[in-house]
Structures are given as C-alpha cells and as structure tokens.
Amino acid sequence: MTQTNLVVGYLATPGGADALALAVRFARTLGAEINICIVLPPDTAPPGSVPKGGYEDVLAGQAQGWLDDALAMVPDDVVAHTHLSFDESFANGLIREALRLHATAIVVGGAGGGLVGSFTLGSVVNELLHSAPLPVAVAPRGTRDSTVARIREITCAIGQRKGSELLLKTAVRVSRAADVPLRLVSLVALDPAFGSLRGDTEAIREHALAHAERTLETARSELPADFPVxxxxxxxxxxxxAVEALGWHDGDVIMVGSSRLSAPRRIFLGSTAAKMLRVLDVPMVVVPRDELKDGEDH
Structure with a gap:
C-alpha cells in the first residue's frame, strides 16, 4: 500500500503551529506521514554586501532550527520529516515540494491577515487556494490548542457544478480510508443559478432535497452497507x-470543491467557500476540480 504523505507549509508562527497540529490530526486518522516544509527566498542581497553564500547559510541555519523545534512538537506516534528549500515564492516552492514528495494534500495555517473570523488568510495561503494542483487544508486559528486527536466527521459541501463528482469521490474515499462518518451537504438551495426559481421557496427546497438524495445514493453505492453516511x-x-446552522464539533472537517473559475487541475477558491471560511471554526479542505495525473507538474 502506498504511504500517504502530507506536506505542512511551516513558519515559526502560531499559524504554523495550527497547521502542524492539524497535520498531526490527519496523520493519526489516515495513517499518514508528515513532511514539515519551510521555503526560503534565494539570496537577493546586493553583490559584495555579504560573503558569497553567507545570506543563504545564515537563513538556512535559522530555518533548520525552526524545523527542529517543529519536529520536536510532533507526538511520538506520528512519523515526520523536515525539508528546507529555496524559491522566490513560498507557495510555488511548497507546491513543488508537495509534488516531489507525492503528497496527498498541503496543510497550512489560516492565521496571517486577509479574512476575518477564525481564518485569516495571508498571501501565501491565498495564493495556494488559487493555484495548487492538489487539495489544500486550512487550519483555523487555535487548532494548536485543541485536544482532539483524530478527525471526528467529514462534511462534504457539494453543488452541481463541474468538479462535484470528483469532490464527492474524494470525500467518500477519505471517509472510508479514515473510517469516520461522512455528512453530505447539498448547496443547491444556495446556488444563484436557480434565478428562475427564486421566490418559489418550495420548488428550490424540492430541487435541493432531490440533489441531496442523489448524492447520498452515489456515496452509499461506494461505501460498505453499514457505513455512517x-x-x-x-x-x-x-x-x-446556512453553514453555521448545520452544527459543528471540534474534530470536524469540511471539504469543498474548487470554483468553476479554476484552471484545469488547479484550485480556485470560490465565493461560497470563501464565505464559509469567514464563519467556520473547523478546518476546510479545498479540492481541485480535476485530478492531477501521474507525471504532471505545475
């Protein structure tokens, strides 16, 4: 069986600690290994201002210390490795490392400025959520303080747009591998595409219920008969x-699909998912519309 790898985009910040804590939770649930990655900018100092290689050596030494500290925070029951690389863009460097390591997902912390609420997306996370070719999991602020050891339940928020089949398939596969309950949530009633139905609340509700039932039937056909879905x-x-009213617990995770605006095999965080990020206190996993094929890079 192929080993599941998770890449953590790490910084020595509270957001970095949140990302690491979420990765540990995922690793325990999925039997995965963690790769803690720091990406540094290459030497941009003016020629002659520092000894050749001095800038990168000093920065790399400091970063290695951060990685050692992060590794020490990983519990003994989780296997973890550290990686240090250089790239002009933290996001691009992280994606490159994730592809090199054949990672299943990239895990990052949401703290860092950008959105309000539990998630505050910094520029790196924002870039990942608009360019990554593999799933990105965002840890809300404070994940590091949680005592939850494993994922409690996976919620899959699904609509009818392109990519929804892959999102459902991914959620079913992860739930089955993790052996955790799956909750499917139809977003059809919130879809502005149904402008012709606006004002007819009952018609919208019936459409949403039918979509929810079809989604449930599809998931059940891929899961054991007694699986909790x-x-x-x-x-x-x-x-x-609508999302807040669903009810959430510590240890829950929500999976959403990429926007229709995304390029093939890339993520683009849509407006619906962005609104969810503003109010949710649980980790969000954003899944690309298309699967990355073996041998492809970004």
Missing part, C-alpha cells in the same frame, strides 16, 4: 447562516 441541505438567508 448522512445527507442534508444547507438552507438560509445567506451562505454564512
């Missing part, structure tokens, strides 16, 4: 209100 609809005056 449920289906519901997200409904409310706003995306934020």
């Amino acid at each position: 449920t289906s519901t609809i997200a409904n409310g005056p706003t995306v934020e209100a």
